[in-house]
Amino acid sequence: MNGSRRLxxxxxxxxxxxxxxxxxxxxxxxxxxAFKSRRDILAVPPQLxxxxxxxxxxxxxxxxxxxxxxTASVTMSVAAVLIAIAVxxxxxxxxxxxxxxxxxxxxxxxxxxxxxxxxAVVIPIYMMYNLVxxxxxxxxxTLFYAMFSIPFSVWILKxxxxxxxxxxxETALVNGGSRFHVVFKVILPQVKPGLVASFIFNLxxxxxxxxxxxxxxxxxxSMIPVLLSTGLYADGGVDWPFISALxxxxxxxxxxxxxxxxxxxxxxxxxxxxxxxx
Amino acid sequence: xPTPPPTDPNAAEGATKSTGPDAPRRSLAVRVRRFIxxxxxxxxxxxxxxxxxxxxxxxxxxxxxxGVSFYNYSxxxxxxxxxxxxxxxxxxxxxxxLWESFGRTLSWVVVTVGIETVLGIAIGILFWGSVxxxxxxxxxxxxxxxxxxxxxxxGIFFRLMYEPSIGIxxxxxxxxxxxxxxxLSDRSLAFAAVVFVDVWMWTPFMxxxxxxxxxxxPKAELEAAEVDRLPWWRRLVTVVLPxxxxxxxxxxxxxxIESFKTMDLVFNMTGGGPGTTTELVALTLWRRAFxxxxxxxxxxxAFILLLMAIAFTSIFLFVLNLRRRQQEREASx
Numbered sequence: 001m002n003g004s005r006r007l008x009x010x011x012x013x014x015x016x017x018x019x020x021x022x023x024x025x026x027x028x029x030x031x032x033x034a035f036k037s038r039r040d041i042l043a044v045p046p047q048l049x050x051x052x053x054x055x056x057x058x059x060x061x062x063x064x065x066x067x068x069x070x071t072a073s074v075t076m077s078v079a080a081v082l083i084a085i086a087v088x089x090x091x092x093x094x095x096x097x098x099x100x101x102x103x104x105x106x107x108x109x110x111x112x113x114x115x116x117x118x119x120a121v122v123i124p125i126y127m128m129y130n131l132v133x134x135x136x137x138x139x140x141x142t143l144f145y146a147m148f149s150i151p152f153s154v155w156i157l158k159x160x161x162x163x164x165x166x167x168x169x170e171t172a173l174v175n176g177g178s179r180f181h182v183v184f185k186v187i188l189p190q191v192k193p194g195l196v197a198s199f200i201f202n203l204x205x206x207x208x209x210x211x212x213x214x215x216x217x218x219x220x221x222s223m224i225p226v227l228l229s230t231g232l233y234a235d236g237g238v239d240w241p242f243i244s245a246l247x248x249x250x251x252x253x254x255x256x257x258x259x260x261x262x263x264x265x266x267x268x269x270x271x272x273x274x275x276x277x278x
Numbered sequence: 279x280p281t282p283p284p285t286d287p288n289a290a291e292g293a294t295k296s297t298g299p300d301a302p303r304r305s306l307a308v309r310v311r312r313f314i315x316x317x318x319x320x321x322x323x324x325x326x327x328x329x330x331x332x333x334x335x336x337x338x339x340x341x342x343x344x345g346v347s348f349y350n351y352s353x354x355x356x357x358x359x360x361x362x363x364x365x366x367x368x369x370x371x372x373x374x375x376l377w378e379s380f381g382r383t384l385s386w387v388v389v390t391v392g393i394e395t396v397l398g399i400a401i402g403i404l405f406w407g408s409v410x411x412x413x414x415x416x417x418x419x420x421x422x423x424x425x426x427x428x429x430x431x432x433g434i435f436f437r438l439m440y441e442p443s444i445g446i447x448x449x450x451x452x453x454x455x456x457x458x459x460x461x462l463s464d465r466s467l468a469f470a471a472v473v474f475v476d477v478w479m480w481t482p483f484m485x486x487x488x489x490x491x492x493x494x495x496p497k498a499e500l501e502a503a504e505v506d507r508l509p510w511w512r513r514l515v516t517v518v519l520p521x522x523x524x525x526x527x528x529x530x531x532x533x534x535i536e537s538f539k540t541m542d543l544v545f546n547m548t549g550g551g552p553g554t555t556t557e558l559v560a561l562t563l564w565r566r567a568f569x570x571x572x573x574x575x576x577x578x579x580a581f582i583l584l585l586m587a588i589a590f591t592s593i594f595l596f597v598l599n600l601r602r603r604q605q606e607r608e609a610s611x
Contacts, residue, residue: 009410012407013408013411013412015404016404016405016408016417017411019401019404019405020417020418020421021420023420023421023423023424023478023482024420024421024423024424026424026432026435026436026439026478027423027424027427029435030435033435033438041444042444044443044444044449045449046444046445046446046449087327087328087331088328090324090325090327090328091324091325091327091328091329094322094325095325097321098317098318098321100318100321100322106332108591108592108595109332110332111594111595112584112587112588112591113336115535115587115588115590115591115594116539116583116584116587117538117539117541117559117560117563117583117587118539118542118560119541119563119564119580120563120579120580120581120583120584120587121580122567123343123563123567123573123576123577123580124342124343124346124577125335125339126567126568127342127346127573128338128342143331143335144335147332147335150328150331150332154328178311178315179315179320183324204426207428208427208428208429208430210428210429210430210545211541211542211545215568225428225430225431225542228428228434228546229430229434229545229546232434232546238438240438243434243438244438247431247435250428251427251428254423254427254428255419255423255426257426258418258419258422258423258426259416259419262418262419265422265486266486266490269486270487270528270532271532273528274487274490274525274528274529276490276493276494277493
């Protein structure tokens with residue numbers, strides 16, 4: 001009886017692992033491909049046993065396009081998200097505590113911005129940036145991504161600040177603290193998880209963006225996805241070794257994020273509207 | 279809001295130091311500080327940066343969009359924009375290709391979200407009792423990673439896997455004796471092939487949502503159902519569903535909105551082809567705007583999509599409020 005229960009349990013666990021592995025297989029396959037020589041990638045039938053090589057990565061790093069695109073990917077996403085979180089934290093404190101007139105409406109508008117298809121957003125921004133000369137400009141792109149990250153951060157952070165009792169604010173004020181003291185020394189430390197969650201997920205969203213970067217960015221302000229798209233073809237065919245190596249590198253951060261920040265995944269993927277852990 | 283109490287150090291400072299020689303300057307600093315401390319001023323001060331961002335990057339672009347949508351404005355002809363009133367909107371109403379694209383997007387949303395929801399709920403229920411799974415965190419990482427993939431990259435490497443001669447998927451179909459398929463260039467297969475990739479990417483999201491929804495069911499009620507020896511399907515319908523339905527609805531709505539926006543995924547995988555069999559409305563818009571450079575027409579369509587997004591968001595918030603009200607009811611009961 002006990003033995004069959006344990007067997008059942010093992011079979012169940014094996015099944016769960018199998019499901020997880022099936023979902024990961026495509027990513028595993030592309031990372032595997034990155035370590036294959038060109039001949040092995042193009043081999044028929046596909047090779048499972050092969051001699052791993054780092055040639056693809058060596059080629060990739062040697063390309064003059066790689067470094068600027070990677071730098072842009074890293075610097076722009078980090079800078080934009082930091083700006084967005086600073087702006088969003090202040091605004092969401094105000095929304096949460098003072099509830100100025102129009103708060104609900106503004107929160108609603110902020111959310112709608114993120115629900116519009118990217119192509120529709122990029123058209124007016126494209127016209128505007130052409131006029132002002134912010135296209136292919138590091139600051140213009142970074143500020144755009146900051147705007148893009150603000151709604152999400154406001155929604156997440158307001159949820160977290162709502163969860164901190166107003167008693168803290170009142171106590172600090174009564175004891176002679178200034179309002180800035182309340183915001184930065186009393187509330188800020190208590191919503192650290194919210195800050196981390198919005199930082200991580202906005203980073204991924206900016207990191208994954210293609211269209212805005214493609215339409216608005218120039219040679220030094222475009223991110224890796226643009227390089228993937230424009231570097232797809234070489235010598236009359238698809239340049240699979242290059243694509244595999246680049247994709248292999250670019251998919252690593254999301255994998256690491258899911259592993260390290262699993263408890264924020266739910267709040268991060270639902271705009272902060274569903275809290276909890278899985 | 280409490281007014282600053284008499285023990286406020288700022289107030290004391292202002293009172294004692296205003297007699298000194300440089301009194302006017304100090305008292306000005308104090309006055310500024312007091313002014314900032316007023317709730318209304320402070321509230322506005324904190325929102326100001328966000329409002330500036332909102333104004334520059336949302337209000338101005340939307341106004342531009344609405345303005346341009348009344349003009350015949352093409353960047354190719356080099357002609358100055360010409361006011362044509364509602365001409366672009368009329369053209370949109372009569373554009374067969376656009377309606378086809380809308381119809382395709384509708385079936386895309388229904389099919390992808392439908393499959394993802396069913397599969398996600400099934401796998402979510404499967405993972406419900408997985409607390410003691412060895413290496414659970416790693417297993418969940420493997421499961422959840424697809425939804426954080428760069429969509430463009432996913433589209434491209436699935437193209438490698440779909441490749442008729444060297445692709446792994448065709449290797450499997452040949453091994454199974456089904457023969458070779460050129461998934462992405464066959465008119466009858468391309469749509470399904472793209473759906474498959476979307477399902478791969480987003481089923482994990484519905485699993486996540488299902489786990490959250492199941493987690494919101496009170497333990498006591500589950501135990502009561504256990505004691506009553508209810509069959510599993512009655513447990514699901516009478517105990518689990520009433521609690522889980524809101525989170526599920528939130529998840530399905532979010533997925534619907536995201537699915538409607540799909541563009542990066544197909545951009546390099548099929549480019550909307552073969553023909554227009556995988557051209558979703560976001561891609562149609564992009565093509566008219568940046569391949570045909572017909573900015574007036576595209577602005578009109580973009581504005582329509584914006585209104586649709588606002589409608590979607592309203593529904594989403596409506597469900598969110600329903601849930602909040604239910605939670606308050608439960609808390610007070």
